[in-house]
Amino acid sequence: MPDQQQTHPHHPQTPGTPRALRLGVAGPVGTGKSSILATLCRELAGELAMAVVTNDIYTDEDARFLRSAGVLPTERIKAVETGACPHTAIRDDVSANLDAVEDLEEAYGPLDLVLVESGGDNLTATFSPALADAQLFCIDVAGGGDVARKGGPGITGADLLIVNKTDLAPYVDVDVAAMVTDARSARNGLPVLALSKNDPGAIAELADWVRSVLARHRDGTHIPTDPGPMAPHSHSHGHSHSHDS
Amino acid sequence: MPGLAPLLLGDGRLPVGAYTYSAGLEPSVAAGLTRDRIPALLRARLRTAAVTEAAATVLALRAAGRNPVDYGPVQRALAARTPAAPLRDASAALGRGVHRLARRLAPEHPAVTALSTIRPRPLRPVALGALGAVMNVSEEDLAHAVVYDELQTVTSAALKLLPGDPLDTVAWILAAEPDATAAVQEALAVRTPAELPARTPLLTEQWALQHARQERRLFHA
Numbered sequence: 001m002p003d004q005q006q007t008h009p010h011h012p013q014t015p016g017t018p019r020a021l022r023l024g025v026a027g028p029v030g031t032g033k034s035s036i037l038a039t040l041c042r043e044l045a046g047e048l049a050m051a052v053v054t055n056d057i058y059t060d061e062d063a064r065f066l067r068s069a070g071v072l073p074t075e076r077i078k079a080v081e082t083g084a085c086p087h088t089a090i091r092d093d094v095s096a097n098l099d100a101v102e103d104l105e106e107a108y109g110p111l112d113l114v115l116v117e118s119g120g121d122n123l124t125a126t127f128s129p130a131l132a133d134a135q136l137f138c139i140d141v142a143g144g145g146d147v148a149r150k151g152g153p154g155i156t157g158a159d160l161l162i163v164n165k166t167d168l169a170p171y172v173d174v175d176v177a178a179m180v181t182d183a184r185s186a187r188n189g190l191p192v193l194a195l196s197k198n199d200p201g202a203i204a205e206l207a208d209w210v211r212s213v214l215a216r217h218r219d220g221t222h223i224p225t226d227p228g229p230m231a232p233h234s235h236s237h238g239h240s241h242s243h244d245s
Numbered sequence: 246m247p248g249l250a251p252l253l254l255g256d257g258r259l260p261v262g263a264y265t266y267s268a269g270l271e272p273s274v275a276a277g278l279t280r281d282r283i284p285a286l287l288r289a290r291l292r293t294a295a296v297t298e299a300a301a302t303v304l305a306l307r308a309a310g311r312n313p314v315d316y317g318p319v320q321r322a323l324a325a326r327t328p329a330a331p332l333r334d335a336s337a338a339l340g341r342g343v344h345r346l347a348r349r350l351a352p353e354h355p356a357v358t359a360l361s362t363i364r365p366r367p368l369r370p371v372a373l374g375a376l377g378a379v380m381n382v383s384e385e386d387l388a389h390a391v392v393y394d395e396l397q398t399v400t401s402a403a404l405k406l407l408p409g410d411p412l413d414t415v416a417w418i419l420a421a422e423p424d425a426t427a428a429v430q431e432a433l434a435v436r437t438p439a440e441l442p443a444r445t446p447l448l449t450e451q452w453a454l455q456h457a458r459q460e461r462r463l464f465h466a
Binding site: 060080081082083084085088089092093094095096098099 | 262460
């Protein structure tokens with residue numbers, strides 16, 4: 001039963017066979033989440049049975065991007081409407097996403113890996129362990145070299161932090177090495193990866209990281225951890241509030 | 246003073262996925278509904294879809310209390326009165342979240358195990374009847390929760406779709422109270438699945454069908 005799946009990563013029907021690893025991809029708008037999903041599909045779909053769930057705020061744009069990228073059969077990419085509540089859908093009430101993941105597993109299973117892309121929002125939105133077994137959080141150099149220092153639950157606590165678009169660094173006057181150092185110091189030993197879609201070495205490292213999490217998920221040594229609750233997020237008009245209800 | 250269960254059932258934050266649903270508001274807005282007509286839409290829903298929804302929920306609660314539990318008649322009667330496929334799909338999607346919650350609370354309860362035999366999936370009122378049995382709520386409290394949820398769903402979605410002062414929405418709900426009470430009473434009076442009123446308005450069905458083909462949506466129905 002699905003509720004059992006949330007607490008035990010094994011199908012009750014086939015004891016000992018782990019269900020698919022559910023990997024969340026979070027991060028602010030425009031940092032390259034969809035591109036990372038496309039990269040992961042390109043790198044791993046040949047060896048792993050995969051599916052993707054996207055959470056757009058208003059459209060199925062991300063799902064369409066991925067379908068048009070031709071990296072997975074289109075029916076394995078499912079878009080979830082989130083009623084303009086992207087935070088809610090990955091934390092407070094993950095029902096819609098669980099439904100989508102379970103549908104994909106039912107239709108195309110057994111799967112090895114299901115990627116769940118959050119609707120891009122800000123630095124505070126992270127996945128609940130009720131939905132994602134592991135998560136990567138994506139920031140990019142074009143968002144400014146100080147982003148990693150700003151912290152937030154995704155930057156400090158996600159299983160992997162990606163500093164994306166490193167190829168743009170010279171154009172936006174960002175020191176990638178300094179940004180990665182900032183990130184590492186905020187993360188208490190958790191990994192940081194400097195990535196560009198034009199950097200085959202970094203892409204290989206990303207794929208290897210996913211393989212290693214999957215291996216730990218399968219042998220039962222991966223413990224899903226929660227990067228923490230979302231703090232109220234601030235807007236430019238100067239007060240902070242939460243709009244998840 | 247009611248217990249906590251009826252309050253939980255009426256709480257929009259109950260984690261069962263309801264925030265993806267607008268109870269027909271988004272399709273109505275696409276068809277031209279304006280903010281000043283929302284109170285009229287609420288009254289219309291209370292006289293139509295909400296009665297069917299609440300009555301089916303009460304029938305399911307009664308079925309949940311029998312031995313053996315058989316939701317077949319109410320599930321079939323409700324499906325037959327929900328001819329637009331997108332509305333059946335929406336109800337099944339919402340029912341799934343309710344079913345998940347009921348399983349979490351009482352996986353071995355006969356009212357819950359009987360849900361798993363329904364194909365393709367329990368519609369929301371059927372799952373709510375099971376949840377009501379698990380939570381031990383009265384027919385009247387459960388019907389009230391369903392009717393209130395209808396109002397709350399439309400008004401919450403209105404904050405996204407036809408934004409305005411959120412305080413207005415509270416006033417709209419209170420103003421709809423006589424119609425809400427009448428809907429509850431009508432729902433409680435339905436005795437058998439065969440008597441379940443078929444109230445989904447034609448325009449609601451047409452708009453739901455159009456909405457299913459829309460690409461730029463916030464809500465699935």
